[in-house]
Every structure is written in C-alpha cells, then in structure tokens.
Amino acid sequence: MKILIVDDEQNIRLFFEEYLKNSHEVDFAKDGRSALEKLIANIYDLIFLDIRMPNVSGIEVLENISSHKSNQDELPYVVMLTAIEDVGTVVRTIKLGAYDYLVKPINISRLELILSQVQKIIEKNEEIKRLRSEIEGKYTFIGESEKSKEVLNLIDIASKSDVNVLIVGESGVGKEVVARAIHTKSNRRNSRFVPIDCGAIPESIIESELFGYEKGSFTGASSSKRGKIELADKGTLFLDEVSNIPMNVQTKLLRVIQTKEFSRIGSTETINVDARIISATNVNLKEMVEIGKFRDDLYYRLNVFPIYVPPLRxxxxxxxxxxxxxxxxxxxxxxxxxxxxxxxxxxxxxxxxxxxxxxxxxxxxxxxxxxxxxxxxxxxxxxxxxxxxxxxxxxxxxxxxxxxxxxxxxxxxxxxxxxxxxxxxxxxxxxxxxxxxxxxxxxxxxxxx
Structure with a gap:
C-alpha cells in the first residue's frame, strides 16, 4: 500500500517509517498544509492523520478529503492519530469519513489489525473493479462502422438518464448486449439487471413471472415468489421480445410504469418499486398498435428513447x-x-x-x-x-x-x-x-x- 503519515511530531514519523518501510511505500508530511500539497500531487491508499497540528488541523485535512466524494473510488482510507482519546472528537472524525483512529503511543497490535483490515478492503475493491470491468467488457457493443458508432453514441446518451428505452432490431443483433451496456454505464450499475424473455415464456405464466405471487394464490403456488419487477427494484428490468406480453398483462405493466407500485398475484399489499425499464423487440410495435395487439399508451411509455440496432449485413x-x-x-x-x-x-x-x-x-x-x-x-x-x-x-x-x-x-x-x-x-x-x-x-x- 502507499501510505502517507501526517504528524508534527518527528518521533511519530520515525516510528512509522521504521515499522512500515519494509512492507509498504511510505511518504511523510509534518503538518496539515504539507499534507494538502502532497494530496494534490499523489494518490494514497491509507493516511495516518494527526488530529491536532499547527496552522491546518487534521480535521481540516479530513474535511478537504471528504469533500471529494464524487471520486469515492479514489479516496484514501484515513486513520486519525490522537494523544487523548476524546470520544466526541473521534465520533466527529468518523462522521466526516475517517475509517478508524489510533491513540498515541501507538499500540502495535491495533496498528497491525488496521493495516490488515484496510489491505483486505482494498483487495476486495480491486476484485470488484476487475469483475465490473470484465462484465462491462463482456457486455460492450462491439463495432467501428458508422452505424455501430451511432448505436454506441445512443448507449452513452441513454446511460446518462433514467428514461425507458426501446431497442429494435432483428434476432441476434445484440439487443440484450445494448441493454446491459446501458445498465453497466448508468447510475444503476450496482443494482440488478433483471432480464425476462417474454417470447420464451408461455402467455399463461408471464404475469406470475413479472409480478410474483403469494403462496396458495393458484394451483401449484406452494410458496411465495418475488417477480422480475420486484427483483429489479433500484436496478433495470429488461423486457426482451416485449411484443409477446398479453394485453391483460400490458395493462398491469402500464400501471407499474405510471404509479411505480404493484401487488403480487393473490395479495392486496402494495409494493413500491423503482426500476428502469428497457424493452426490446424484433417486430414493428407501431404496426401491432394499429392492429390492436399492443396498447398504444404502453407503447409510448416504453418508447421514450428508441435505439435501432442494424443487422450485421x-x-x-x-x-x-x-x-x-x-x-x-x-x-x-x-x-x-x-x-x-x-x-x-x-x-x-x-x-x-x-x-x-x-x-x-x-x-x-x-x-x-x-x-x-x-x-x-x-x-x-x-x-x-x-x-x-x-x-x-x-x-x-x-x-x-x-x-x-x-x-x-x-x-x-x-x-x-x-x-x-x-x-x-x-x-x-x-x-x-x-x-x-x-x-x-x-x-x-x-x-x-
């Protein structure tokens, strides 16, 4: 780990240097002002920060670090150093974003524990980043043609908002890849992406798959089950081949979009849901609306942001x-x-x-x-x-x-x-x-x- 020691006491800086130099990359600042200068030029994994220092205090440095919350992934873990275990001050620093604190003189066992905990957290976060990168790579729309660049541009635009998206294109063009790409780039990326292939599910069970059901609500319902809509709360619901949803279920889906609430089959309890809806189809939904096979109000609700994915040819x-x-x-x-x-x-x-x-x-x-x-x-x-x-x-x-x-x-x-x-x-x-x-x-x- 790259560690910054901020303390105006030379003996404390020397202690950390001797203890950490063989296992970590260590840097030093003798006061708060020097620490702020080093934070501009360097990125640290962990900072040991003295609370009481002349000119700029440790709390002021901590407040400066915490003000950059938009770059949360790059913020260092901060452990406060204090000569007096003042509970009120410690609580204040924790609320400001400090990870932990150490009382001087430093207890070696507690220092080792903190170092081990922070190292494990950093390794876990790196693994999460790697997996996220792998997922984003897996669900990246691949293309350098002009038509593909247009799709990629629309993915970027769609990911920056929360509007419903309708993806249109032939079978096999990568409609789900586009949907997942939008999700992984959006603010909902840390929540679930829940797909449902409406064309692969018998019409008789689409409603129960979408809305879930309570135990005993119909023959075979031996236990309660959450539906796809409920599972997608705070995330993205992907309705693949949306044209296959029966008219009676379309009505219920429209109500979910309008009110952001629904009930499981067999229940009167109202469940609130916050899910973005991305739909996909390989047919002309507008024509289905004209022949009465798809609700026009639902069509307009789903088709807020259309994306056409061209065939490979x-x-x-x-x-x-x-x-x-x-x-x-x-x-x-x-x-x-x-x-x-x-x-x-x-x-x-x-x-x-x-x-x-x-x-x-x-x-x-x-x-x-x-x-x-x-x-x-x-x-x-x-x-x-x-x-x-x-x-x-x-x-x-x-x-x-x-x-x-x-x-x-x-x-x-x-x-x-x-x-x-x-x-x-x-x-x-x-x-x-x-x-x-x-x-x-x-x-x-x-x-x-």
Whole structure:
C-alpha cells in the first residue's frame, strides 16, 4: 500500500517509517498544509492523520478529503492519530469519513489489525473493479462502422438518464448486449439487471413471472415468489421480445410504469418499486398498435428513447473486430490460440449472416472447438455451410467434453462407419470403440449433440 503519515511530531514519523518501510511505500508530511500539497500531487491508499497540528488541523485535512466524494473510488482510507482519546472528537472524525483512529503511543497490535483490515478492503475493491470491468467488457457493443458508432453514441446518451428505452432490431443483433451496456454505464450499475424473455415464456405464466405471487394464490403456488419487477427494484428490468406480453398483462405493466407500485398475484399489499425499464423487440410495435395487439399508451411509455440496432449485413466492417473479440475471449478461457487468415475473414465478410452477430459467434465457437492450438483458419478450409452443419454448442463445454461431441459428429458424418471415422479423426478404431464403450457405461459423463 502507499501510505502517507501526517504528524508534527518527528518521533511519530520515525516510528512509522521504521515499522512500515519494509512492507509498504511510505511518504511523510509534518503538518496539515504539507499534507494538502502532497494530496494534490499523489494518490494514497491509507493516511495516518494527526488530529491536532499547527496552522491546518487534521480535521481540516479530513474535511478537504471528504469533500471529494464524487471520486469515492479514489479516496484514501484515513486513520486519525490522537494523544487523548476524546470520544466526541473521534465520533466527529468518523462522521466526516475517517475509517478508524489510533491513540498515541501507538499500540502495535491495533496498528497491525488496521493495516490488515484496510489491505483486505482494498483487495476486495480491486476484485470488484476487475469483475465490473470484465462484465462491462463482456457486455460492450462491439463495432467501428458508422452505424455501430451511432448505436454506441445512443448507449452513452441513454446511460446518462433514467428514461425507458426501446431497442429494435432483428434476432441476434445484440439487443440484450445494448441493454446491459446501458445498465453497466448508468447510475444503476450496482443494482440488478433483471432480464425476462417474454417470447420464451408461455402467455399463461408471464404475469406470475413479472409480478410474483403469494403462496396458495393458484394451483401449484406452494410458496411465495418475488417477480422480475420486484427483483429489479433500484436496478433495470429488461423486457426482451416485449411484443409477446398479453394485453391483460400490458395493462398491469402500464400501471407499474405510471404509479411505480404493484401487488403480487393473490395479495392486496402494495409494493413500491423503482426500476428502469428497457424493452426490446424484433417486430414493428407501431404496426401491432394499429392492429390492436399492443396498447398504444404502453407503447409510448416504453418508447421514450428508441435505439435501432442494424443487422450485421449492414455493418460488415465490424466483422473483423467481432471475430477478434470472440477469439480473444475463447483464448483467454481455454489457453488456446487460433487465428483467421485475411482470406478467411474476407470470406466471412461476404456472408450475409441471417442470424446476425449470434450466428457469427456460434461459427467462431464451433471452429475454435475443433481447432488445435496454433492453428490458422484459412480461406480454403472455411466452408460456411459445413461449419453451420457442425454441432451447436448451447453453452461453454470443457475441452474433454468437446472431444466427445466432435467424435460423435464425425461418426454421424461417416454414417456410422467407424473405420472411416477413425481415419478422419487420426485415431485407431480401438480408441473409438473404447470411447463408445465408456459412453454407454457412463452416459452422465459424456456429452452428445
């Protein structure tokens, strides 16, 4: 840790120097004014700050530090030093933002405890920052084309306000990525992002999934359950394929937006909720309003800030960037390097990708799964139709699981001819026989497609 010692007593400064110099980076200030000058030029993790000093007191220095609350992540932890354990003064400094205090002469055990606690907090905060950065990277909209730059600009604008957003685009373009990007950049980023795919849930249970229910409110409700709306309180509710919400549920959703309150199914208790709503659709909601399948008042409430995400075929300049992004993610996860030749990338750029970014990601994942470390995928071996025929991976598998998937795939391509399959795989028939025998006796430990 980088530590600043602020005390007008030389013997105190010498004590800290001797005690900390071998394990931490230590800096010193002999009074409050010098401390303020050092704080302008340096960033410290921890400050030991004497309360009583000439000219500028420790409390004045603490007040100056606390005034920069907008940069909370960069503020140092402050431990006050005092010769007299004055409870009133100590309480005042804690209220001003001090982490703790030490009474002079310094108790070594208590000093060690404080150093250990602050070190653990800093390490935990660093891990949180790392995870947040990883999440933001995972849900960053990737693109450098003009159309993608427009989407990125709208994400930035939307993240600075709290208005409802409607994201429109074909399936697979990355609508949820856009929604998560807005959330992770917004003031709600420390609260939940709660997605619900309205197109994947039967109409009969959408209401209970959104609003939750009380025990006994209907057959099968053996216990109470919080709905997605309640879970999203202080965070963001993402309504994917919002056009699939039934009309009766649309009415209840509209009331939530208008009043910021709702009740669980089977309950008369009113629950207040503060959730931002981001919706997404791959259909023209305005046309659904015109034919009476979507409420016009709900449409206008959801469509406060519209974002259109163009299909991949309209932003082909993004394809090389997306390929590198997907490959980098896989390489870090599996410690295996696979590259694409310029010819292979050009061939992919000439493909229309009806499934958009999701289809490109699946193609990269399938190629990566059957490639070896150091392989370069060339144009001559990149057959889109063949790749699309490869097994689909609905999740990330371990490499040993992928071996089984690929063996099954080759056997299927060879119409069950194990001799031909073994030649294609470059292994003996005995190895295939042993694999099939193991698969039949350990079905839970093998994966097929």
């Amino acid at each position: 309209e932003r082909k300049e993004d394809i090389p960037l997306l390929i590198n992004h997907f490959l980098s993610t896989l390489q870090l996860k599996y410690n295996k390097r696979v590259t694409f030749s310029d010819g292979a990338i050009k061939k992919l750029m000439n493909y229309t990708f009806p499934g958009n970014v999701r289809e490109l990601e699946n193609i990269i994942l399938r190629i990566f799964a059957i490639s070896h470390d150091g392989d370069e995928i060339g144009e001559e071996i990149l057959d889109i139709n063949e790749i699309r025929d490869l097994p689909y991976f609905p999740k990330i598998y371990k490499l040993e699981e992928l071996e089984g998937i690929y063996v099954d795939y080759v056997i299927k391509k060879c119409n069950g001819n194990l001799k031909k399959a073994s030649e294609m795989l470059g292994i003996s028939r005995r190895t295939i026989y042993n694999y099939l025998k193991y698969k039949n006796t350990h079905p839970k430990n093998t994966t097929t497609f």
